[in-house]
Every structure is written in C-alpha cells, then in structure tokens.
Amino acid sequence: MAGYTSVTPEDLAHMLDVIGVGSVEELFDGIPAGVRLRRPIDLPPGQPEQAVYAELRRLAARNVSTEDEITFLGAGMYDHYVPSIIDMLMSRSEFLTPYTPYQPEVSQGGLQVMFEYQTAISELTGLPVSNASVYEGPSAVGAAAYMAKLASKRPRLLVSRGVHPHSRATLETLAVGYGTTVEEIALEDGVTELDALRAALSDEVGAVVIQQPNFLGTIEDVTALSAAAHEHGALVICAADPLTLGVLEAPGNQGVDVCVGEGQSLGNRLDFGGPSFGFFAATEKHLRAMPGRIAGETTDADGRRGFVLTLQTREQHIRREKATSNICTSQALNALGGVVYLSWLGRQGIVELGELMLQRTHYARETLAALDGVTKLHDRPVVREFALRLAVSDREAVGRVLERCAAAGVNAGYALGRSYDEHPDGLLVAITEQRSRADIDRLAEVLGAAVAAERATVGAGATA
Amino acid sequence: MTEGRNPQSPQQRERATTIFEKGAPGRRAFRAPDLDVPAVDGLIPAASRRAASPRLPEASEPEIVRHYVNLSKRNFDLDSGFYPLGSCTMKHNPRLHERVAALPGHARLHPLQDPRRAQGALELMFELQGALAEVAGLPHVSLQPSAGSHGELAGLLLTRAYHADRGEQRTKVLTPDSAHGTNPATVTMAGYEVVKVALDAAGGVDLDDLRAKTDENVACLMLTNPSTLGIFDPNIEQMASIVHETGATLYYDGANLNAIMGYSRPGDMGFDIVHFNLHKTFTQPHGGGGPGAGPIAVSDRIEPFLPRPQVVRRAPSNGGPPVYDLDEDRGGRESKSIGKLRGFQGNYGVFVRTYAYIRSLGAEGLKDVSEVAVLNANYVLARLREKVGDQLPLAFGERCMHEFVLSGAPMKKQLGIRTLDLAKRLLDHGVHPPTVYFPLVVEEALLVEPTETETRETLDQFVDAVAAIVAEAAQDPEIARNAPYTTPVRRLDEAGAAKRPRVRQAL
Structure with a gap:
C-alpha cells in the first residue's frame, strides 16, 4: 500500500477476520448508494519522496525570497533574523507533534511554555493577563473587538485609519456577524486625528481601535487617544508591533485595555503570510472574557508545581453557544518560537x-x-x-x-x-x-x- | 498501592522552574549587530519612550537550549507513542513536509511580495485549491481560514451574505446534539441563534425533529458526517432535501473527512459549504495546539461571496505559460465578497505541507488512508468488544467508520472507576488516552480514533492495556482512581487553578 500505512496482506486477513467482514469495502456499506463516489478521485498518482521534494523545490525556485534580494x-510582517535555536526547538518531536494539552500530566512542557509565553507578553505589553495566542494579528484585532462588544453591548466601533488595512477589513467582515457598525477615524499628518476621534465618540461606542506604531510607521500618542476614549467609557484596543516595545512605552501604561498584535516578528518565519501567531493581552477584569486557551499554575496530588489549561468555562467545548469565542486552538508552536525568541533576545x-x-x-x-x-x-x-x-x-x-x-x-x-x-x-x-x-x-x-x-x-x- | 511508594523519577523530583527564574542579571544570548549609522538622540518623544525595559529573561544560549529541551521531555508526543485522540486525527507527520516547508523560497517569502515574483507560491495554492475542490466535490475553494472554527465562521458569514443578497433575513442555525462545541459557539459569533436537533436511536439526526425545526427562519444546518459518533448518517440525502427545500444552506464540518476519501464527497451529499482541517486529514503537525488551517470549499451559488484574495490563473494571450495572481480587486463596492477573515493569504506554510502530502499519496493513497483508518478503527473496536465489551460497550450501532464511541457507564457502575480514571491509568501504559467525555450525548464517553498510520501491533498493545486496566480495577479500583504515577506530575488541581488564576510568573 502507498503512503504511511502498514497493513500487510497477513494483517489484513487477520483484521478482517477479527472484525467479521469479508473485505474492507464492506466496512463502507453504511454509505448510501446515492452519495457514493463511483470513480477514482481525479488527482495525479502518488510520487516517491525524492520526486515530491524536487517538485516543491521547483516551486520554491519560482519565488523571490528575502534571501534573493x-x-x-x-x-505587517518583517524580515528579522530567526536564530538557529528556534529551528531546533520548533522541530523537536515533543513540541511539533502533540495535540492541545488535554492531558496535563503528560503535557507539562507545552503548558509551561504557554505560561512563560503569557508572562513574556504581559511584560512586553504592560498588561497583566495574556492568553496562549490566537491565529494571527488581524484576527486578534477582530477577537478583541468581539470581546469589547460582549462586554459593552454598545453598537459602534471606531477604528483609526492608521490600523493595518487587513485588520480593518477583518473587523468589517466580523462586525456584520455580531451587529456592530465600524467607523473610520482619519489620519492627519501621519497620526490619528484626535479631534476627529473626540467628535465621533459617544456613549454608543464600545471600543476604539488604534495601532502603535501605525501602518505608516508613525508613533501615535496612545495616552491621549486612550484618555479620549475612556471619557465615553469606550475600551481601547491597541494593535502593537511587539519588537518596538523595547523602546516604546508599554501600551498598558498608556491606558490601553486590550493589546493585541501580529507575533511573526518574534522568531517566526515569513512563510508568505502564515502560520504565525497573534498575541492578546488585557487588563485583569477581562480575564474571564478572553478568547482562546489560557495556561494557569497549580499543584498536583503530591504538591508539585504544575500547569493546566484554565478558565475553560469561557470556552466552546464547555459553554458551546454561550462561549466567549469559537476559537478552539492557539498557535502553540508559533508562540513557542515567540517565547524562545524573547528569551534569546533578553x-x-x-x-x-x-x-x-x-x-x-x-x-x-x-x-x-x-x-x-x-x-x-x-x-x-x-x-x-x-x-x-x-x-x-x-x-x-x-x-x-x-x-x-x-x-x-x-x-x-x-x-x-x-x-x-x-x-x-x-x-x-x-x-x-x-x-x-x-x-x-x-x-x-x-x-x-x-x-x-x-x-x-x-x-x-x-x-x- | 505500591506504585505510589516507588521512588520518584528525576523529572518528578525536580521542581518546575520557568525561564524567568533562571539566568542572572546581565546574562545574554543575543549580540546586536554594530551600530553602523550616526547615533541621534531624541528620536522618540519623551512621553512615548519606554520608562522601564520589559523584564524578559536574562540567560545564555546554552541555558535557554537546556531549559526548553528539558521542558520538551515533559511532553508526550505522537512520534513517541500511540495517540488515539478521537476527532483529532493524530496521524503520522511526515518529515518531508518540514523539509520542504523550510526551503527559503517558501519560508522566507514575504506575503506582500509582488505576485509576479511569487509565482511558485501562487501556483502551489492554485493547485491545492483544485485538489481540495476535487476531494470535497465542490468547485470553489478559499484557503484563507486559519482553523476549522475559522472555516465555520466563514461558512456562516457566507450563508448570511447569500441570504442577504436574496433579500432574506434568517435567524436560526441548526446543529445536532453530537456537534463539536465550536459549531454552536460559531453560530453565536455569526449573530444567529442555535437550535439543537435531536438524535435518533441509531445515533443519526432525527428526521422528524429536523423537519419540525426547519422553517423559513433557518439559515443553515451544520453537520459532521460521519458524525462524532463515528457513524455515517444513512439519511443524509433526505436531510439535504429537507434543508434545501426551505432555502437554507448545508454546512459540512470536515473534522471527520479522514473516513470517506475516495468513497464519498460532501458535495455529492448535498453540502453547500465544507471546511477542511488540514491539521487532521492532511497531517499538518498539531504543534501542541496549533497551527492548523481550515480552508473551505463551496458550491456555485456561494462562490460570489468568498473571502478575498482568491488565487487565479490567467492564460496569456500570446500563448505563453499560465500566470498566477491574487484576485484582490473584487473587494470594491460592487463586490459581494464577505471580505477578509485575517491578514494576507492564509497559512501558506500549512499549504506547502498539505500539497506535499497530496503529491506523495495521490488519488490511490488518499483512498488507502480512509480504508485503513476505517479498518484500524473497526479492528480496535472488535477486539475491545471481545475483551471489555461488558464494561465498555459501543454507544451506538455495530460497526464504525474511522472512530467509535464507547460508554464507560457500566464500568463505572460495576468497577467503580470512571472513564477519566481509565484515561489517566493509560498514561502509565505509555499511551495517550482517547478523547473523554465527548460527545456529550454519551454517558462516560470514550472516543477512540486510531488513524491509518498505526501498525496492528500498536493497536493490539492498546487493546491489551485497556483490558489490563479493567482487570486491575476489578481487583483494586483505587489504582486507577489515583493514576497516573509515572508521569512528570500527577493529577493536577484544575479547580484550584480556575478559582485563583495565576497566569504569569511573578517577577
């Protein structure tokens, strides 16, 4: 047989005998005749490993990568150096091949990595609670806006035109689902126009979304924008470039309630846009409303320090339609790259x-x-x-x-x-x-x- | 309980310490390149200058490597042992995929590179769209969604856009009781109300209940087939016609696609929208909880609403080789597209692995995947029924597709151990337990999915381990109730963790 299966003719005879059927096809008898595929799948035949390697190399050669120019x-994504230890650690079987840590006793490595990652993101953003990561930057902005909508029930969302165009487009797409109007605040001389923000704000605005530095690269006066939003009780969501937060003030110290962003620049490859990770940190009061996985510290039956996925009553597999988000997974492997990178950078x-x-x-x-x-x-x-x-x-x-x-x-x-x-x-x-x-x-x-x-x-x- | 008194393993003796507790002030791994331009002061306004640097770890490279390598050893992983986690399709991850994904032409390609200089990537995505369309039996594919749940969200937003385009406002989405939790959570995010559909005695959707609940306000029925019970619903054609008669869409959760490749296609069953879990069926490594990808395939009537950009192929008028492009420009005012669901084009690194997998296996190989997945599941089921059928009976039916659900209710009653105890004791046997307590419709559920890449010997060892635990519990249930004993930590206080959340290292 082809591929990665291992059934010999002897295995097959024995297994069919144990099951009590005459053929493998018989196991598919439950599929009604009307919905059966009556021809082979129309795809080319399988190839040996070396041929597939050659084909993928041919395709790679048709791309101009950052090594070629x-x-x-x-x-939104940047060509930073990815240290060699990241390749080594991310390709270790123990990090690469497990599932989400549903059995914490045999997932302490992954859970502790999440806990360390959350600590690093909290330090970078100046916000006390972080989740274990979400898909990527723009959808993290969308997830933050959804959280704000659930918290505030207010129908309007203001977004600076300095926010990444893909984040703004994602907000527009998602807002249709949860019934929020998205209004843009213009830029003036490279930064979000504070007077325009003030004019647009009202008690119907649930959140204001800004970006630091903004899409044009400019440093925003986050403190002033946050203060204006808070006057009307709106939450401040800031998408930040994490690698600028060594020199720029932590958004959490400037009045930001939720800080999210694209994590690619933290030790992740460009990969033509993904997979990477999105980070998501917030003030303490939002802990139980956050989307995604969160690792927490605890002890085992013998008193040892250990880690678990916690606050799961927020999540879809427990709360179903009442969950705070439909997000089922984090980007654990990419977030591992992130925390190793931040440790390496120091x-x-x-x-x-x-x-x-x-x-x-x-x-x-x-x-x-x-x-x-x-x-x-x-x-x-x-x-x-x-x-x-x-x-x-x-x-x-x-x-x-x-x-x-x-x-x-x-x-x-x-x-x-x-x-x-x-x-x-x-x-x-x-x-x-x-x-x-x-x-x-x-x-x-x-x-x-x-x-x-x-x-x-x-x-x-x-x-x- | 003898094992509890055994000396602790080195891992158990060592207190877990984080990277933030290691190292020393001033220690470092990174060396910055030299400053090769004139230094200028005051480039950042004082108010925006960071006052106190973030307290990141201060450690040497060897320290960092040892820390994370030792942490990795506190994980169980698929390369080390059997991982029959139901609904997760924990199949072997070929290392060829990692090698080709790491080629600089793929790994170091910027997502905003001019499409004319990213022809290889766009060709790969175009070909993958075609291959997934063929497997789904639906003509149009968007690769953009980042995960299965993201694909579900896309599917419901597409449904909303489709109905809005026809001047319809629908409010409800139907999901069966056995659905993945992401289905109802997605329904809420997309602004619909969840209506649950009951199951019949055989574990399929109850047609009478479906008929009673399907009206002009229903936008969509979300379904997995085979279901999370591992059963192919024989009434799928009637269900499709009931739903379609009222103008609703039929959404296929592709979590269980591994069971039917080469035998049936969601499009041929009448589904309008399908998501794939490339990290399940197409073996993207799960990474300890991501990354994955959740592309969708749709019918002609849904196509105008697909997210942008789409990858397109154009034949030049001069008869030269085809040119690939990103079709962004339909996002204008005239467009019916729902817009973007995320940044850039999707998880390309996952697409490279999926493409390599499909090229390696081909049509025959994909069919072989499903055949052996179903064979292995039925073999494990038959052997477990023979050995522990009284304590752990099959919840529904006689046979299964690629996975099956046992009920631990008799075991709990007869032996005094719960499904959770069995799972924890399996850890001491070097096996990752199956999914427990899902689906919710089965009491003390144990959802077993062996996948096609396991050998008969491994399957036999698993059956023997389950039988040994059941036999052991008949003698002394306390052993399983207190398991595991050999893992780096033992049972953890999850309630305490949720009551007093500590989600970061105190610094």
Whole structure:
C-alpha cells in the first residue's frame, strides 16, 4: 500500500477476520448508494519522496525570497533574523507533534511554555493577563473587538485609519456577524486625528481601535487617544508591533485595555503570510472574557508545581453557544518560537534591537528623503518603518519604480496606493536588524536612479 | 498501592522552574549587530519612550537550549507513542513536509511580495485549491481560514451574505446534539441563534425533529458526517432535501473527512459549504495546539461571496505559460465578497505541507488512508468488544467508520472507576488516552480514533492495556482512581487553578 500505512496482506486477513467482514469495502456499506463516489478521485498518482521534494523545490525556485534580494518590504510582517535555536526547538518531536494539552500530566512542557509565553507578553505589553495566542494579528484585532462588544453591548466601533488595512477589513467582515457598525477615524499628518476621534465618540461606542506604531510607521500618542476614549467609557484596543516595545512605552501604561498584535516578528518565519501567531493581552477584569486557551499554575496530588489549561468555562467545548469565542486552538508552536525568541533576545537585547532599528530607520529616512523626487510623507517620529512620497505621476508609476528597483536586486518597499487611495505616490519602507547601512545606501542609489528614470520617461513622453 | 511508594523519577523530583527564574542579571544570548549609522538622540518623544525595559529573561544560549529541551521531555508526543485522540486525527507527520516547508523560497517569502515574483507560491495554492475542490466535490475553494472554527465562521458569514443578497433575513442555525462545541459557539459569533436537533436511536439526526425545526427562519444546518459518533448518517440525502427545500444552506464540518476519501464527497451529499482541517486529514503537525488551517470549499451559488484574495490563473494571450495572481480587486463596492477573515493569504506554510502530502499519496493513497483508518478503527473496536465489551460497550450501532464511541457507564457502575480514571491509568501504559467525555450525548464517553498510520501491533498493545486496566480495577479500583504515577506530575488541581488564576510568573 502507498503512503504511511502498514497493513500487510497477513494483517489484513487477520483484521478482517477479527472484525467479521469479508473485505474492507464492506466496512463502507453504511454509505448510501446515492452519495457514493463511483470513480477514482481525479488527482495525479502518488510520487516517491525524492520526486515530491524536487517538485516543491521547483516551486520554491519560482519565488523571490528575502534571501534573493535586499528587501525593505514590511507592512505587517518583517524580515528579522530567526536564530538557529528556534529551528531546533520548533522541530523537536515533543513540541511539533502533540495535540492541545488535554492531558496535563503528560503535557507539562507545552503548558509551561504557554505560561512563560503569557508572562513574556504581559511584560512586553504592560498588561497583566495574556492568553496562549490566537491565529494571527488581524484576527486578534477582530477577537478583541468581539470581546469589547460582549462586554459593552454598545453598537459602534471606531477604528483609526492608521490600523493595518487587513485588520480593518477583518473587523468589517466580523462586525456584520455580531451587529456592530465600524467607523473610520482619519489620519492627519501621519497620526490619528484626535479631534476627529473626540467628535465621533459617544456613549454608543464600545471600543476604539488604534495601532502603535501605525501602518505608516508613525508613533501615535496612545495616552491621549486612550484618555479620549475612556471619557465615553469606550475600551481601547491597541494593535502593537511587539519588537518596538523595547523602546516604546508599554501600551498598558498608556491606558490601553486590550493589546493585541501580529507575533511573526518574534522568531517566526515569513512563510508568505502564515502560520504565525497573534498575541492578546488585557487588563485583569477581562480575564474571564478572553478568547482562546489560557495556561494557569497549580499543584498536583503530591504538591508539585504544575500547569493546566484554565478558565475553560469561557470556552466552546464547555459553554458551546454561550462561549466567549469559537476559537478552539492557539498557535502553540508559533508562540513557542515567540517565547524562545524573547528569551534569546533578553531584557537588554530587546532594547538594543529597538534602538538599532530606530537609528537605522532615521538614517534611511533622511538619506532617502534627500534624493531628488523623494520626500517624507510627514515629519512625525517613527521607529522601524516610514512613508515617503515619490514625485511621480500615479500608482502605476510607483509600480514601475518598484519594478526597476527589483530588477536591480532591491525590494524598495510597499506601494501605499495598494491600500490607501489618498497616497497613490506613497512608499512604505521597513527596516530590520538585517538591513545594514550598506543595504540602505544601496537602496538610496537604486531608488534615486529608478525615480529619475521614471521622471525622465514621463518627461520625454510629455515633450514628444 | 505500591506504585505510589516507588521512588520518584528525576523529572518528578525536580521542581518546575520557568525561564524567568533562571539566568542572572546581565546574562545574554543575543549580540546586536554594530551600530553602523550616526547615533541621534531624541528620536522618540519623551512621553512615548519606554520608562522601564520589559523584564524578559536574562540567560545564555546554552541555558535557554537546556531549559526548553528539558521542558520538551515533559511532553508526550505522537512520534513517541500511540495517540488515539478521537476527532483529532493524530496521524503520522511526515518529515518531508518540514523539509520542504523550510526551503527559503517558501519560508522566507514575504506575503506582500509582488505576485509576479511569487509565482511558485501562487501556483502551489492554485493547485491545492483544485485538489481540495476535487476531494470535497465542490468547485470553489478559499484557503484563507486559519482553523476549522475559522472555516465555520466563514461558512456562516457566507450563508448570511447569500441570504442577504436574496433579500432574506434568517435567524436560526441548526446543529445536532453530537456537534463539536465550536459549531454552536460559531453560530453565536455569526449573530444567529442555535437550535439543537435531536438524535435518533441509531445515533443519526432525527428526521422528524429536523423537519419540525426547519422553517423559513433557518439559515443553515451544520453537520459532521460521519458524525462524532463515528457513524455515517444513512439519511443524509433526505436531510439535504429537507434543508434545501426551505432555502437554507448545508454546512459540512470536515473534522471527520479522514473516513470517506475516495468513497464519498460532501458535495455529492448535498453540502453547500465544507471546511477542511488540514491539521487532521492532511497531517499538518498539531504543534501542541496549533497551527492548523481550515480552508473551505463551496458550491456555485456561494462562490460570489468568498473571502478575498482568491488565487487565479490567467492564460496569456500570446500563448505563453499560465500566470498566477491574487484576485484582490473584487473587494470594491460592487463586490459581494464577505471580505477578509485575517491578514494576507492564509497559512501558506500549512499549504506547502498539505500539497506535499497530496503529491506523495495521490488519488490511490488518499483512498488507502480512509480504508485503513476505517479498518484500524473497526479492528480496535472488535477486539475491545471481545475483551471489555461488558464494561465498555459501543454507544451506538455495530460497526464504525474511522472512530467509535464507547460508554464507560457500566464500568463505572460495576468497577467503580470512571472513564477519566481509565484515561489517566493509560498514561502509565505509555499511551495517550482517547478523547473523554465527548460527545456529550454519551454517558462516560470514550472516543477512540486510531488513524491509518498505526501498525496492528500498536493497536493490539492498546487493546491489551485497556483490558489490563479493567482487570486491575476489578481487583483494586483505587489504582486507577489515583493514576497516573509515572508521569512528570500527577493529577493536577484544575479547580484550584480556575478559582485563583495565576497566569504569569511573578517577577
């Protein structure tokens, strides 16, 4: 037989005899004739391992990865270095192959990892309770908004236009289900417009959703935004970039009630967008309303310290339709990568890494804005990502500039026009510890030439 | 009780300490790259500057490695032993999948890379959409949902959009008593009211009850087939027509798809929307509780509402090779799409593994999966009935599909041990217990799913272990009641954990 089964003809004869049937087909007699598949599944025949490896290698070779070009692409996922110990630990059978820890006596490793992960996320966000992770960033924003809706029963949700477009789109999708209207608060000079937020707030607003740094890379005044929301009793949900929290104030110290975010930059691969993990932390009073798995400390029958999944009466397998969420699983393996990464980075490292990104980002922003035909979108402080304007005609022209850069081996960033109609000429540039000064200088050279070439082409076209 | 007096194992003697309790101030693993640009002060406004650095661990790399390797040894895992956890499909995880998923062209591909430079990834996703459509018997696939429960949510939001498009407002969703807990929880999140449908004497959906509860306000019936009782519902065609007559949709929870590949397809049974659990049927490693993926397949009438982006294939007019693209632009005002359920395109790393699995097995291999899964389950069932049938009878029917539910009620009455005690004692035999106390409709339920990748010898050892525990309990039920004895910790105080929650290390 093919694949990973092991039944020999002798096994088969014995097993059928024990069961008391004449053939395997007989075991499927319960499937009515009308719904039977009367032909083979229409898929190619199976292949030996080496052939499948070759096929997957062929497909991989048709992708341009971050190993193949100098990339400044970010916009929610970032090309950070993943230390070798993470590959080793995440591929250990004991972490890779178990199920959710339903039998805690034989799952202490995984449960303690969750407990450590929750501790690390609480420290990063400045919020006392964290769950064991959710799917990923944008759906974590959606889960937080659902929690806010259940808690407040209020019908309106305000979301800053600085929140990741995928998070905003996810909120819109989910809000249809639980009956909330989603209204956007505009950006002004790169940050959420505080006056517009104040004007939109009322006692019907259950939560305000912001992002730190926001999608344009800008540092938001989280304290001021939170205070405005709290005046109307609205919860503050902040999506944060966890790797900036070594240098940026913890959202929990700025009035944020729920801090969520994309965990990929914490030791997880890009993987073309997933799997990664979403983190979810909140103030103490939300502990029993949180979605997802939570590990808690306890003792065993002999008094030993141990860990269990706790507060399960929130969850779907106990509460069913009254559950606080339908989420059944965490992203345990990805969260393991997260906590190992944070341990590897350490208390000093997270500050040093943040500081390095800050300085290189400043250098890159100033260097690029000095190019002909390139200006800053705004002057506000940024940490690891910033927005530029290219003096070219439209969104298509930005595309041609990026194409020229790519041909020179540089991925210059994310064309803001892909999700912000008001910035057809915008370019979002991301910096990680993997992009050196030499890489940034190379980007300046390539981008400067590409913008010049685009302007020359258009200029020539205009005079012809 | 002799075992309780045995010397403790090294793992049992050692007090669990977290990484936060290890290390020492100033110790470190990470070395930052040199600052190669001029240092500038004041880049962050004082009010936004972090005042106190987060108290992350301070440990060396060897310390971190030893800590997590030792922690890993406090886990039971599928590579070490039998894991017949019902409804979870704990089948072997081929390591080829890990190798190909780690290729830099897949693992280090940015999700916003220009589609023209991600052709391999998009080709893979397009081909996977086609393969899943064929297995489901439904023409259109969205890979986006992150898990089975996420697929369910997508399915109900699609149902809502479909009915809204027809000017209908429906309020109720039907789920049978045997449903996974995610089904009713999802119904609430999608803004519907749950209506439970009773089971008949054979464990299938009660058709009379279904007829009585299906009206113009019902949006959808959510169903698993075979059910969580391991039984293929013989009335599926009647159920589909009852539901469809009122204009409701039929949703297939794909948790049990491992039982029927090559024999039947949800689309041919009349389902409109199906989710796959790629971490069950298609062997994405469970990772101790994620990641997974829950793609959905849908019928023509549901297709216009699918989440975006979709992967599409275009044939160039010059007759060149096909070009793959992400179809984002239908998300505009004219679009009927429900929108996005998450960031980017979905769990691509899971798709790579699933694609490798489908290429390895092919059509014949997938059918073999289901045949052996059902053979193994029936073999274990037959042997258990022979050995402990009086104490642990089959809850419904005579045979099963890929899993079966025993009731521990007679065992509890005759021997004084509960299903939970049996499960805990199995830990001392080096076996991960089956699912206990689910489905809820069976008293003292034990849900056993051996999967196709286990050998006959392993199945025999499991049966012998269960029989030995039952025999032992007949002599001294206290042994099972206090089990386990050999695990890193013994039974844990779960009530105490919930009463006084400690969810982080005190620092």
